[in-house]
Amino acid sequence: MNQSDEAVNGACHCGTVQFRVKLSDGLNTARRCTCSYCRMRGAVAVSAQVGGLEITSGEEALTLYQFNTKAAKHYFCSVCGIYTHHQRRSNPQQYGINAACLEGVSPFDFDEVIVNDGVNHPADDKSPNRPSYVGILKYIRCE
Template sequence: MSEKLNAQCHCGAVAFTVELTDGFNTIRRCSCSFCRMRGAIAVSAPLAGIKVVRGQDKLTEYRFHTKTARHFFCSVCGIYTFHQRRSNPEQYGVNVACIENVSPFDFPVVEVTDGVNHPNDGASNGVIGYLTFQPKKA
């Protein structure tokens, strides 16, 4: 595994360490209804790659549709921290914005995967587009 990175929610009530599956090479957004509203960029980590070091009791869980994916949020500030994936229950998706010294704007191009037509429903499993960030020139 890779190095341990420190991460936390906005208010700091929930803190965790994360070891990513393949560095930041797995960044992506999803097009499902929940991810569209949440707007986070996620990166992959194995289940053993996350250790909550503070605030386990402050994490709240949300499940929808098939109730398979487990989305975790800080109950104090409301920030999405990570989720156990429906597409691969052996992985977490981690909110890159929670990782110390990382911003979603650090990634100029992010793949968007087809979460509306979920692979576990026998549908697409592919990339349907790209989100780009181009800083304004001074």
């Protein structure tokens, strides 16, 4: 499946929240973040434009969580607690979609995932030359 060209189905763990999403660049946008919330959540997120996400069932079960500046909007299923997506602080026109919620995708499918510097968020930093990422998380398979 070429996930950059077609919509992908997704759901939370219990299946209460279900959605279809057109990813911005397939799985190529996979990222993690070092902010206090993402660090504890540990999810790999891929990108979609705000208009590219359609909640097909269970929208009433979504719960919103915001912290600090309250600019980012983190959504999770109120039944099973799984984070499904968030509207980004760095780009409010984008969603970060939990890759593990996508049909046929596991966070262990990614050999490398860029780690964004959410502790020193680009919106808070006045230094134009600072990179937005702090490293790459590598998944090494045991043979």
